[in-house]
Amino acid sequence: MDVQSYMHGVGRAARAASRELARADTAAKNSALEAMAAAIERDSARLLAANAEDVAEAQRKGLEPALVDRLVLTAKGVASMAQGLREIAQLPDPIGEVSGMAFRPSGIQVGRMRVPLGVIGIIYEARPNVTADAAGLCLKSGNAAILRGGSEAIRCNQAIAKCVREGLDTAGLPEAAVQVIETTDRAAVGELITMRDYVDVIVPRGGKGLIERISAESRIPVIKHLDGVCHVYIDDRADLDKAIRIADNAKTQRYGTCNTMETLLLHVAIAPLALPPLAQIYRDKGVELRGCDRARAIVKTMKPATEEDWYAEYLAPILSVRVVDHLDAAMEHIAVYGSQHTDAIVTEDYSRARRFLREVDSSSVMVNASTRFADGFEYGLGAEIGISTDKLHARGPVGLDGLTSLKYIVLGDGQIRA
Amino acid sequence: MDVQSYMHGVGRAARAASRELARADTAAKNSALEAMAAAIERDSARLLAANAEDVAEAQRKGLEPALVDRLVLTAKGVASMAQGLREIAQLPDPIGEVSGMAFRPSGIQVGRMRVPLGVIGIIYEARPNVTADAAGLCLKSGNAAILRGGSEAIRCNQAIAKCVREGLDTAGLPEAAVQVIETTDRAAVGELITMRDYVDVIVPRGGKGLIERISAESRIPVIKHLDGVCHVYIDDRADLDKAIRIADNAKTQRYGTCNTMETLLLHVAIAPLALPPLAQIYRDKGVELRGCDRARAIVKTMKPATEEDWYAEYLAPILSVRVVDHLDAAMEHIAVYGSQHTDAIVTEDYSRARRFLREVDSSSVMVNASTRFADGFEYGLGAEIGISTDKLHARGPVGLDGLTSLKYIVLGDGQIRA
Numbered sequence: 001m002d003v004q005s006y007m008h009g010v011g012r013a014a015r016a017a018s019r020e021l022a023r024a025d026t027a028a029k030n031s032a033l034e035a036m037a038a039a040i041e042r043d044s045a046r047l048l049a050a051n052a053e054d055v056a057e058a059q060r061k062g063l064e065p066a067l068v069d070r071l072v073l074t075a076k077g078v079a080s081m082a083q084g085l086r087e088i089a090q091l092p093d094p095i096g097e098v099s100g101m102a103f104r105p106s107g108i109q110v111g112r113m114r115v116p117l118g119v120i121g122i123i124y125e126a127r128p129n130v131t132a133d134a135a136g137l138c139l140k141s142g143n144a145a146i147l148r149g150g151s152e153a154i155r156c157n158q159a160i161a162k163c164v165r166e167g168l169d170t171a172g173l174p175e176a177a178v179q180v181i182e183t184t185d186r187a188a189v190g191e192l193i194t195m196r197d198y199v200d201v202i203v204p205r206g207g208k209g210l211i212e213r214i215s216a217e218s219r220i221p222v223i224k225h226l227d228g229v230c231h232v233y234i235d236d237r238a239d240l241d242k243a244i245r246i247a248d249n250a251k252t253q254r255y256g257t258c259n260t261m262e263t264l265l266l267h268v269a270i271a272p273l274a275l276p277p278l279a280q281i282y283r284d285k286g287v288e289l290r291g292c293d294r295a296r297a298i299v300k301t302m303k304p305a306t307e308e309d310w311y312a313e314y315l316a317p318i319l320s321v322r323v324v325d326h327l328d329a330a331m332e333h334i335a336v337y338g339s340q341h342t343d344a345i346v347t348e349d350y351s352r353a354r355r356f357l358r359e360v361d362s363s364s365v366m367v368n369a370s371t372r373f374a375d376g377f378e379y380g381l382g383a384e385i386g387i388s389t390d391k392l393h394a395r396g397p398v399g400l401d402g403l404t405s406l407k408y409i410v411l412g413d414g415q416i417r418a
Numbered sequence: 419m420d421v422q423s424y425m426h427g428v429g430r431a432a433r434a435a436s437r438e439l440a441r442a443d444t445a446a447k448n449s450a451l452e453a454m455a456a457a458i459e460r461d462s463a464r465l466l467a468a469n470a471e472d473v474a475e476a477q478r479k480g481l482e483p484a485l486v487d488r489l490v491l492t493a494k495g496v497a498s499m500a501q502g503l504r505e506i507a508q509l510p511d512p513i514g515e516v517s518g519m520a521f522r523p524s525g526i527q528v529g530r531m532r533v534p535l536g537v538i539g540i541i542y543e544a545r546p547n548v549t550a551d552a553a554g555l556c557l558k559s560g561n562a563a564i565l566r567g568g569s570e571a572i573r574c575n576q577a578i579a580k581c582v583r584e585g586l587d588t589a590g591l592p593e594a595a596v597q598v599i600e601t602t603d604r605a606a607v608g609e610l611i612t613m614r615d616y617v618d619v620i621v622p623r624g625g626k627g628l629i630e631r632i633s634a635e636s637r638i639p640v641i642k643h644l645d646g647v648c649h650v651y652i653d654d655r656a657d658l659d660k661a662i663r664i665a666d667n668a669k670t671q672r673y674g675t676c677n678t679m680e681t682l683l684l685h686v687a688i689a690p691l692a693l694p695p696l697a698q699i700y701r702d703k704g705v706e707l708r709g710c711d712r713a714r715a716i717v718k719t720m721k722p723a724t725e726e727d728w729y730a731e732y733l734a735p736i737l738s739v740r741v742v743d744h745l746d747a748a749m750e751h752i753a754v755y756g757s758q759h760t761d762a763i764v765t766e767d768y769s770r771a772r773r774f775l776r777e778v779d780s781s782s783v784m785v786n787a788s789t790r791f792a793d794g795f796e797y798g799l800g801a802e803i804g805i806s807t808d809k810l811h812a813r814g815p816v817g818l819d820g821l822t823s824l825k826y827i828v829l830g831d832g833q834i835r836a
Contacts, residue, residue, distance in 0.1 A: 019753065019779075022777070022779065023776060023777050096776060102798070104796065104797070104798055106791065106796060108784075108787050108791055108796070110796075110797045110798065113775065113776075113783075115779065117809050117810070118779075118809065200809055200810070201810060221639065221810045239832065241832070242831075242832030245832055245834050246832065246834060248834075249834035249835055250834075253834070253835050335437065344828075357531065357827050358441060358514060358531075359440070359441050361437075361440065361533065361536075361825075362825065363825055363826060364825065364826040364827075364828060365531075365825060365826070365827050365828070366526075366827070366828040366829075366830065367828070367829050367830060368829070368830040368831055368832055368833070369526050369828050369829070369830025369831075369832075369833045369834075370830075370833065370834045370835050372834070372835035373524065373526055373828055373830075373833070373835055374826070374828075378522060378524060378526070378528075378835070379522070379528045379826065380520070380522055380528065391535050391536065391618055391823040392535070392618070392619060392639045392810065392811045392823065393810045393811040395823050395824060395825055395826075396825065396826040397826070405809040405810065405813050406813060407779075407780065407781055407782065407783060407813055407814065408781060408782040408783070408792070408797065408813075408814040408815070409775050409782075409783050409784070410762075410782060410783070410784040410785070410787050410791055410792075411784075411785050411786070411787070412784065412785060412786040412787025412788075412791075413660075413786055413787075414657065414659070414660030414663055414664065414786055414787075415786070415787045415788065415791070416663055416664060416666075416667035416668075416671070416787075416788045416790070417667055417671050417788050417790035417791055417796070
């Protein structure tokens with residue numbers, strides 16, 4: 001069978017399953033999630049063996065060590081996949097939730113009901129845990145899922161897919177509710193992102209290259225996250241202690257995450273107080289600093305920052321540092337160089353905090369907190385399918401609600417329009 | 419200047435204005451709306467004269483009479499444009515609204531703030547009132563607007579644009595907040611829907627041909643409404659009186675609107691009771707009926723419906739009629755032939771009403787009310803920029819909220835991630 005026929009078959013089956021899933025009750029969805037978790041735990045050895053084969057082949061093919069690392073699944077990883085599914089089972093079911101129901105002068109009652117989007121296509125790179133996570137989130141939100149993992153992880157993904165199907169089956173839900181693409185042919189992705197009749201939204205998860213390519217070529221709406229060029233601005237009315245704690249944590253708690261600070265902005269009046277102790281912390285942790293002239297006048301060892309540095313998402317122990325004259329200059333810098341992901345101000349000044357919250361146009365805007373909090377779990381969404389830097393539909397961490405839509409419902413008693 | 423340079427200039431100016439508008443306060447936006455309304459009233463004669471020239475030229479060029487009709491602006495139309503702007507001024511400002519603010523275990527408070535989308539491109543056909551409506555809705559929701567009206571209405575649109583600019587100016591807001599494209603060159607539309615750096619969302623308003631073309635070619639997300647193939651299903655547990663009233667109103671109150679019923683479905687047990695009186699009403703109003711065999715067995719004069727009829731959006735005094743065996747068959751018909759716009763059930767049965775509300779996947783789902791209620795004003799949105807049959811972002815009538823997005827805001831006290 002050619003890839004196009006195969007993918008269209010997958011699409012048709014997903015569309016049919018999505019209609020069943022949309023009306024599946026909460027108990028059935030939760031029981032499927034629990035059964036998936038149990039199957040994954042039971043098959044742990046099989047999953048690890050499949051993963052070991054994937055890893056061996058990746059090494060044989062000379063895949064970059066960083067990518068191989070990401071591919072590796074441990075016994076702990078298997079346990080946490082199962083745990084993740086059980087946590088999704090425990091989240092409230094978003095589907096059917098009615099809000100805003102109110103009477104109108106005509107006598108009708110109008111409100112909105114939360115409904116699934118339909119069929120979600122997810123395209124991701126090596127990490128096999130995404131298979132279980134994405135399956136769980138789509139199922140709980142009443143959506144059918146078509147999952148296309150990295151070809152390096154194909155054996156492990158198929159082993160997980162078997163557990164997922166078993167879970168669906170146990171709960172009496174259609175197996176096509178979650179389909180993991182069985183071919184590693186790249187043409188399958190091209191089909192997936194253009195099957196407008198069968199797929200309602202595409203979620204790419206992976207590196208910037210993958211996401212840019214998918215966004216450019218997709219004929220289906222994409223929920224995506226591109227860059228995370230996150231800023232912390234230390235205002236001159238900041239509490240110095242909080243400022244140092246936050247600027248340290250936002251950069252050094254993890255280097256490779258999208259909500260990690262990449263540029264530190266400091267008010268000119270506080271820079272001489274805040275920069276030296278911060279530079280010491282960064283030096284101890286091996287973070288390279290690249291600064292503007294005014295920053296370098298305070299910390300002589302700092303390298304000069306180029307224009308490119310202000311745009312850079314390092315995802316590494318590198319930080320660019322800029323001294324600014326006032327809040328407006330900080331916000332202007334963020335507007336010009338930022339990626340509308342997550343930006344924070346450290347200040348005790350009420351009016352400046354209020355302006356920053358209102359005027360900075362990013363998916364998460366913070367006062368006196370580390371940018372590292374921009375995360376579905378930290379925000380109480382329970383789990384996230386990704387972080388969106390788009391403005392339409394979903395913005396910021398995307399949890400179950402981001403995989404749903406709202407329809408209007410109208411209750412009447414025979415009302416007609418005059 | 420070539421069209422591309424012109425449009426990019428418009429885009430850049432809109433982007434810059436959008437940042438000012440996003441932080442404009444409610445009083446400034448309302449005062450601009452009031453000043454626009456006053457300018458339109460003052461310039462009424464000038465607007466009518468410009469419109470008369472547009473109409474004369476359209477007639478000279480042999481434009482279809484229906485299109486010429488739509489182009490005509492009356493003194494009453496001018497007054498209602500001004501009134502529409504005043505009503506938008508009276509709506510609550512959606513921008514800055516904070517919801518869901520709650521403490522998390524980490525000590526941070528997380529909530530969401532409503533923010534503008536940015537720059538909205540609106541492409542519409544002849545009706546000149548859209549210029550004022552769209553300008554008002556975009557402004558109130560804090561978005562910059564780029565408006566591209568039909569070339570037939572260019573003189574009148576420019577006259578309205580002058581009033582809009584004057585209103586912005588009076589309130590100290592940037593004139594580029596609302597720009598009406600000055601060229602009738604069709605290449606301008608091609609630029610507008612591909613300027614991803616300058617435009618955040620495209621709203622096409624007009625016939626299906628225009629909307630399909632824009633959706634297919636746009637590189638920017640589109641909020642659109644394609645078909646309105648709306649259904650009323652009369653269940654056998656319907657109150658006959660309500661059923662007849664609703665099936666009459668849904669079809670005959672207006673023929674050319676997207677929320678008009680195009681197909682009537684009847685349970686087999688109620689068809690012999692409901693169809694004859696309804697056929698009499700439709701006959702008196704000149705509505706042509708096209709039915710399935712079982713419907714034609716009850717109303718002999720009915721023409722046979724073809725497969726195409728079930729898909730048809732007549733926008734005319736024609737109605738297709740189908741007798742079905744039960745609720746599931748009705749919902750299956752709606753799923754297969756409907757356009758996910760607006761569908762209603764007439765029933766006194768609690769469980770069937772509940773199932774219909776839950777399972778019918780349309781932007782508006784109704785019980786015992788006419789489909790004609792699917793409308794921004796009737797739903798209490800105050801005004802609408804259009805009706806969306808998409809699922810992502812906005813679904814159903816799109817009011818001010820549909821032109822906004824939600825960002826996360828986080829308030830902390832020095833919290834860092836552990």
